[in-house]
Amino acid sequence: MEMNTEQMAKIFKALGHPTRVKIVEHLIKINTCVCGEIVDIFPFSQSTISQHLKLLKESGIVCGEIEGPKTYFCVDKTILKQFKDYIQLL
Amino acid sequence: MEMNTEQMAKIFKALGHPTRVKIVEHLIKINTCVCGEIVDIFPFSQSTISQHLKLLKESGIVCGEIEGPKTYFCVDKTILKQFKDYIQLL
DNA sequence: ATCGTTAATCGACTATTAACGATAAAGAGA
DNA sequence: TCTCTTTATCGTTAATAGTCGATTAACGAT
Numbered sequence: 734m735e736m737n738t739e740q741m742a743k744i745f746k747a748l749g750h751p752t753r754v755k756i757v758e759h760l761i762k763i764n765t766c767v768c769g770e771i772v773d774i775f776p777f778s779q780s781t782i783s784q785h786l787k788l789l790k791e792s793g794i795v796c797g798e799i800e801g802p803k804t805y806f807c808v809d810k811t812i813l814k815q816f817k818d819y820i821q822l823l
Numbered sequence: 824m825e826m827n828t829e830q831m832a833k834i835f836k837a838l839g840h841p842t843r844v845k846i847v848e849h850l851i852k853i854n855t856c857v858c859g860e861i862v863d864i865f866p867f868s869q870s871t872i873s874q875h876l877k878l879l880k881e882s883g884i885v886c887g888e889i890e891g892p893k894t895y896f897c898v899d900k901t902i903l904k905q906f907k908d909y910i911q912l913l
Numbered sequence: 914a915t916c917g918t919t920a921a922t923c924g925a926c927t928a929t930t931a932a933c934g935a936t937a938a939a940g941a942g943a
Numbered sequence: 944t945c946t947c948t949t950t951a952t953c954g955t956t957a958a959t960a961g962t963c964g965a966t967t968a969a970c971g972a973t
Binding site for chain 2: 738739741742743745746747748749750751753754755757758761813816817820821823
Binding site: 780782802803804 | 920921
């Protein structure tokens with residue numbers, strides 16, 4: 734499977750904000766975590782973080798799994814690999 | 824030299840538009856070219872393309888060299904390498 | 914059944930972006 | 944010098960993004 738330009742631009746756009754880059758780095762580091770943990774790390778409101786997570790999810794680079802009242806977020810490893818592969822070919 | 828999160832986010836943001844991704848891909852392919860050539864490729868006005876090039880320049884991933892009335896644009900290979908290195912570590 | 918926790922969504926506001934046409938600037942060539 | 948070519952910038956408009964507080968929804972536990 735290979736990314737096209739549109740998909741790449743969408744992920745680039747999603748990563749085009751320092752907070753979202755940091756969220757993704759954090760998710761990669763700790764593998765999975767819930768929204769509240771991310772809210773605790775950053776100086777933004779719960780709604781703002783939730784919005785950032787929504788954008789990341791829409792780009793495909795992050796996925797969220799609802800489990801009871803919580804949502805577990807993690808990086809989609811398949812998409813991440815495709816993303817990295819594309820960039821390596823630049 | 825290593826990129827920090829802010830710099831990365833700035834480049835991601837600059838690449839967060841399909842036209843700008845394509846411009847960068849084109850620049851990598853043909854090494855260097857003037858604004859007018861890019862205008863001919865895309866269905867946007869000269870001012871819009873010039874604006875896209877300005878954003879790419881400001882992010883650092885592209886550089887432009889004025890030579891007479893023309894400006895030669897190319898990808899900054901050093902920055903591109905740092906960019907790729909950063910992503911590879913994700 | 915109510916309450917507390919967690920996350921998503923809504924509505925508002927401001928700021929930024931994307932696009933255009935028009936204009937300006939700067940050099941090359943007649 | 945005047946004109947042509949090339950690119951950058953300005954002013955405008957419409958759309959999107961970023962942030963917040965308030966509200967809603969969904970679930971678990973008492």
